[in-house]
Amino acid sequence: DTEVTQTPKHLVMGMTNKKSLKCEQHMGHRAMYWYKQKAKKPPELMFVYSYEKLSINESVPSRFSPECPNSSLLNLHLHALQPEDSALYLCASSQDRGQLYGYTFGSGTRLTVV
Amino acid sequence: SQQGEEDPQALSIQEGENATMNCSYKTSINNLQWYRQNSGRGLVHLILIRSNEREKHSGRLRVTLDTSKKSSSLLITASRAADTASYFCATDVTGTYKYIFGTGTRLKVLA
Numbered sequence: 001d002t003e004v005t006q007t008p009k010h011l012v013m014g015m016t017n018k019k020s021l022k023c024e025q026h027m028g029h030r031a032m033y034w035y036k037q038k039a040k041k042p043p044e045l046m047f048v049y050s051y052e053k054l055s056i057n058e059s060v061p062s063r064f065s066p067e068c069p070n071s072s073l074l075n076l077h078l079h080a081l082q083p084e085d086s087a088l089y090l091c092a093s094s095q096d097r098g099q100l101y102g103y104t105f106g107s108g109t110r111l112t113v114v
Numbered sequence: 115s116q117q118g119e120e121d122p123q124a125l126s127i128q129e130g131e132n133a134t135m136n137c138s139y140k141t142s143i144n145n146l147q148w149y150r151q152n153s154g155r156g157l158v159h160l161i162l163i164r165s166n167e168r169e170k171h172s173g174r175l176r177v178t179l180d181t182s183k184k185s186s187s188l189l190i191t192a193s194r195a196a197d198t199a200s201y202f203c204a205t206d207v208t209g210t211y212k213y214i215f216g217t218g219t220r221l222k223v224l225a
Binding site for chain 2: 031
């Protein structure tokens, strides 16, 4: 299995809702990432988990809460989001720091906040 | 910001022509990677070049790296309509799990 699977593919949520994005990989990668991408912009790093521990938080607002229950799963819990949080959310994984083979990305969750 | 700059921002060519896109970055790196993204979906890793390498090939892709100029180029030869996508370079932040993506080049290959 050489894929990163993200669910759901599309999500529409209200500003008072709580929802979660899910990411799964079975490649034995020990680093997992969340990126946010706005239209026609590059992906921006949000969080990095290394060996199931949060190693980087790029000053992301607390309405985004990551969780890594085990080495194969990465969740992003969403609460009280704003319309400007609408974006494509990408999950990625890598062996070590990605310096050998780069990242493997999922196909993303397109989030719309109404 | 360490973010790389890519040029051109957009490129439109005929099928069969070569496409060249450039990436400039600001700080020392261990490696630089190129990714392709189709229609706002996930990114696909194309090629990785280490700081001690000057050129690398993979199929129709040729990547060069000039660390003295802090720049890299991606050449796609004999382009196809299926190459239509956005292309991003990504540079590592030494000693961390962090990669910074460049601004991207939107390539359109006309059949």
